């Protein structure tokens with residue numbers, strides 16, 4: 001499946017140029033809405049979201065609390081049904097699948113890392129990691145299993161149950177579980193939300209490697225600009241709408257934009273031109289420019305893919321903003 005010239009958002013969302021324009025699309029939402037409740041308690045969690053995620057790309061979704069990030073991710077991953085609109089995974093329209101077909105699609109093509117780990121307490125780390133494959137009757141590729149386990153530093157923890165593991169180790173087990181089956185798409189809802197910066201760096205590095213070395217597609221929700229700086233593209237949600245995106249941003253770029261997005265006073269203080277661009281209920285989404293827009297980085301990716309050796313990892317030091325100091329920019333393959 002390819003995206004028409006002009007990008008999936010052409011005509012409806014004038015956000016930054018979309019790399020999906022010429023690439024295969026791994027997942028797409030079209031005019032997606034999600035409404036919770038009714039009457040006085042109605043919540044429009046998603047308001048006509050149009051977005052496409054290119055295959056083999058790493059996207060981070062960011063936005064203030066309650067902006068609809070988890071809702072969007074759950075609808076994309078077939079974990080929740082939308083109120084209207086359409087989700088496609090590759091060429092498959094999720095709305096035409098019955099429950100069993102949706103379960104099979106999730107099992108065979110999607111990996112998911114939740115903030116709350118969701119490990120089975122009675123199983124060992126190894127059994128948790130291979131559980132989706134066991135259910136599918138598939139054998140893990142042993143070389144890939146070893147790569148994932150060693151990169152995530154889980155070798156000596158495989159026989160432990162979740163209660164015998166630290167939070168960071170449990171999250172790494174959850175990541176390994178999502179990675180071992182080599183699904184087309186890995187979704188993560190705040191996969192580093194409970195981790196210290198070193199463990200975050202390890203998790204983000206292996207997600208980066210899944211994209212660079214194995215051409216998987218990774219889509220995560222995060223509140224952490226440093227985590228987002230591992231992504232090729234950062235998509236910003238506010239009030240159920242996509243309001244902007246940045247390509248290959250540094251942690252500083254993301255931080256600056258999030259400050260703007262998080263601060264209602266700043267948003268109210270936007271210039272008239274920006275106010276004109278601000279989303280209006282029921283209208284097509286428009287980009288919301290920050291007061292000092294970070295430089296959109298359109299440069300081609302650096303040609304230094306993350307080599308597979310463990311020694312090449314660049315987990316973030318606990319006391320630094322990133323491997324290159326303040327800017328926190330990460331090499332992309």
Ligand SMILES: Nc1ncnc2c1ncn2[C@@H]1O[C@H](COP(=O)(O)OP(=O)(O)OP(=O)(O)O)[C@@H](O)[C@H]1O
Nearest residue numbers: 036037043045063064065066067068069070071072
């Ligand atoms: N099951 C539900 N019933 C009613 N409202 C809900 C439900 N789930 C989410 N919402 C509401 O939908 C909106 C979007 O929620 P969502 O969980 O997608 O936000 P989020 O961007 O992931 O926020 P956070 O960063 O805090 O996780 C919020 O206003 C939330 O209160």
Ligand SMILES: [Mg+2]
Nearest residue numbers: 069070071189
């Ligand atoms: Mg959430």
